[in-house]
Amino acid sequence: MSSAIEEGKTYEPGTYPDLPPPASTVGIIGWVRENLLSSTANIVLTILAAYLIWVVVPPSLNWLFFNAVFEGASRDECRAVMNEAGVKGACWAFIGHRFELFVYGFYPEAERWRVNVSFFLMLAALVPILYDKTPQRGRMMIGSAIAPFVIGWLLIGGLGLEPVPTDKFGGIMLTLVIGVTGIVGSLPLGIALALGRASHLPALRMVCVVFIEFIRGVPLITLLFVASTMLNYFLPPGTTFDLLLRVLIMVTLFASAYLAEVVRGGLQAIPKGQQEAADSMGLKYWQSMRLIILPQALKISIPGIVNTFIGLYKDSTLVIIIGMFDPIGVGRASLADTKWQGLSTEVYVFVAIFFFISCIAMARYSLYLEKKLHTGH
Amino acid sequence: MKLFKTLAVSAAVALASTSGAATAGTLEDVKARGELNCIVTTGVAGFAAPNDAGRWEGFDVDFCRATAAAVLGDANKVKFVPTTGKTRFTALNAGEGDILYRNTTITMSRDADLKLTFLGVNYYDGQGFMVPKALGVTSAKQLDGASVCIQTGTTTELNLADYFRANNMSYEPVTIETNEEGQVNYLAGRCDVYTTDASGLASTRGSFDNPNAHIILPEIISKEPLGPAVRQGDDAWADTTRWVLNVLIEAEELGITSGNVKQHASKAGNNPSINRIAGTEGSYGEMIGLDKQWAVRAISAVGNYGEIFERNIGVNTPLGLARGLNAQWTDGGILYAAPAR
Structure with a gap:
């Protein structure tokens, strides 16, 4: 590598060694200067955007995750937990229950496996349709054509399954x-x-x-x-x-x-x-x-x-x-x-x-x- | 032209025969189907809503179950048909349901014009107003110019218009579809006032983070007798379902509960009124196309009126409604069921 420059030495035109670009135009600093701070208008917009993010994101995250309650049998329990901590957040226990x-x-609860099986069958049937490099695509397609009927039978029942x-x-x-x-x-x-x-x-x-x-x-x-x-x-x-x-x-x-x-x-x-x-x-x-x-x-x-x-x-x-x-x-x-x-x-x-x-x-x-x-x- | 005529005639025939089918024995249809189709709401707290496991629960739901128990012998043989305020009557008249238990106010126009047959009252309600305390309003008379959250397709909408007109006040309606939506809009301050039946207001207020910041104004501006309905033109089915409702109310008056009804049914006692309900005297079930044990099944499935009330909307539930008008006539209320005799 001839990238090192010897101090004091003069180079013939065309023989000057390759230099890395200035630090201020590459990496994170370069990206920031280029994209966020390239002009006055850009600087103003950047500050505004940063302020908006500051206003919106931390409270949302607090509400969604940090102050949220994930366990509890009713809204009152959620509320009790939050009141104790003195915060306001989501009560995800509700969605959980x-x-x-x-x-x-x-x-019906006992039959829900049929929904799960149907779901995976649907995914499997979609693969050869959506992705043309599927191995054995032709044969898989036949399966995909049959799948809707199998899924219909699974979901509705009959023929040996609880309707x-x-x-x-x-x-x-x-x-x-x-x-x-x-x-x-x-x-x-x-x-x-x-x-x-x-x-x-x-x-x-x-x-x-x-x-x-x-x-x-x-x-x-x-x-x-x-x-x-x-x-x-x-x-x-x-x-x-x-x-x-x-x-x-x-x-x-x-x-x-x-x-x-x-x-x-x-x-x-x-x-x-x-x-x-x-x-x-x-x-x-x-x-x-x-x-x-x-x-x-x-x-x-x-x-x-x-x-x-x-x-x-x-x-x-x-x-x-x-x-x-x-x-x-x-x-x-x-x-x-x-x-x-x-x-x-x-x-x-x-x-x-x-x-x-x-x-x-x-x-x-x-x-x-x-x-x-x-x-x- | 001939084609149109043929089409018109066949359509008319089809229509006529459809309505013919609708009048021929809902009771037989239900028995043959082995399932009661009961029209309920898409969710009103305490009255009808699916629980965590997806099972329907509530005041109206229990009456559906009692009807199914009386008619089919199994309180679980009910298919719940959820409807919004706007679709409920169409659904009933189109035959999507056999009976409607959907906190529906009995009115003359619904009875006569919409061709419904109301069976009686299962809850006496009245329309009230809720406002934030910060507004400083203490009476509904001070609400001139207020924006009001109001459910469309309900009697409350009409009552509101009547009340403001009668008092020479103006208001700005903010129309909503469900109670839940009203709650959100009201809390977000998109309306100054939320109006619906007083029972609904109480439950809505109870669910707020800070219930004390809101007050329910003292004025009750309407009569809202809520009751079940069936399609007009099938009197036998109306009789069957009406007496299920009556007998649940009378059972409370006579002290028959889900706990002791089996005991009453096993042996005739001294009180003929109880005996008639318990099926040990007379043949009252046969009169409405059922057997002797119809009332026993209904009561043992869900309990009497008082038990249903306390379990779903009573003072020990989050709704915390007092019996008030809905107490038995012997206890100072106006619940007064015709006797089963």
Whole structure:
């Protein structure tokens, strides 16, 4: 290494040894100078931001962790502990006592293993779908196609398992059932609707347009309400069909209408030349769609599609209106327990964390997919 | 045109036959189903809420269980259908539930216009106001211009409007969906006043960190007789359920409790009123489509009215409600059940 500089020595041009950059432009100091203190405005903003963090973060942490009470059988016990210490904090004992209710809803205790097994089955089924380097992906996909039926059987029961009526479903499990079914069901339906709307067959196009515009023109809450109470007036007497099933159908239809428009946007972004090239190759309609148009259109639509999915997932909280208990519903009902009344902040923070984790996972996956499919034009 | 006609006719037929089905024997439907569908709230402290283990508990819930015990012989054969204030009557009329026990005020328009049949009163309530002490208000008459947290779709909403109009005052409504939401909004200062039934106010205030910083104003501005309801047009089912309610109230008056009801049922005693309820005299159960032991099952499952009250909302619970109007007529209240005879 010739990095050492000899004092007093003069160097020929071009032979001066490489020097490390000045200490003030590298490392932490360099980063701080560059990003936080580069101009007067920047300095002011930095100070303001630091002040805001100082005001918000320590009290939040105190409330969330340091002053929080994790053990106790009622709110009064939590309060007693906090009064003794003279602090105010969260009473997580509440969430602890109610955790199973938050996760499983009213699912019978002895049968909850079925929910757990279903959950891991779902994860396993998702791996080959979401990750294209899965070994033996083709065979795994067959498993994924069968998994929904196995999960349905596990959750509902019958055929040797204790039947569990769907009104016992609740909490996080209910959100997952509605969210996953809605997502899985609405994607193919949405693509079909988008293709139908772009079709040259007038009757088909008409049906798709009417369907999409009708569903988009009605709030989800109305559809759910119709599903839960109005349907009974129209169905022939004696036919009751499961409330959860009605909700699943409504949610799927609702999301598919939105998805159709997202996918249609993707379809319109494909240059006409692509379709013409496919035609000139002699590809049939479905072949050209499957091989040429859709792969490109869907790739463009990924952010919009995931957007719709996240929206659908969060909209599942609306089922409280028709008396089904998603995590927020469980939380609200828990607050009516005289033992725990008034701890609403804890409930909403807990539910927010759950939704944040689920939604951020979906968002990150969509980013990963976009990067992977990025072909650089 | 013909298509439309056909459609209209078939829709009408379907509608007619649906309502036909609804009137034909809810009691038989319940027995055949082996489960009572009971419409309750999505959560009102003391009246209906799931406990830590997810089991429904509360004052209204116990009446549901008593009904199930009387009709089906098992207090656990109840499916609870949680509803909000806005969806409760639609749910009942659409057949999602067989009976509604959901702190519902009996009113003329609900009875006549919404086609409900009310069975009686299980709790006498009245609407009150709660304000922070710091406001310095001592009477509801001083609330001119106040912002008021009020639950939508309830009689309290209408009472509030009536009261302020009658006293020439104005107010700013802050509408909320549930009691719990009202609590949060009130504590956050988004409204000056929280109004709901006095029982609800007491329980809400009891849950505050500092209950003494809030006062419940002395004015009770409405009558709120809360009671169960069934769909109109099925008198047999209304009779069955009405007498379950009556017999629970009368049991307290006669001193029949969950502890001694079996004893009364095993052997006829000297008091004919007790004998009739205990099934050792007459055949009163048959009159309402049940067997002799119907009342015994109901009482041994959840206890008499007084036991239900004390267990869920009485003075020894966090709600701490006194019997007040809801004491038996013999104890200075207005609880006066028609006799089972």
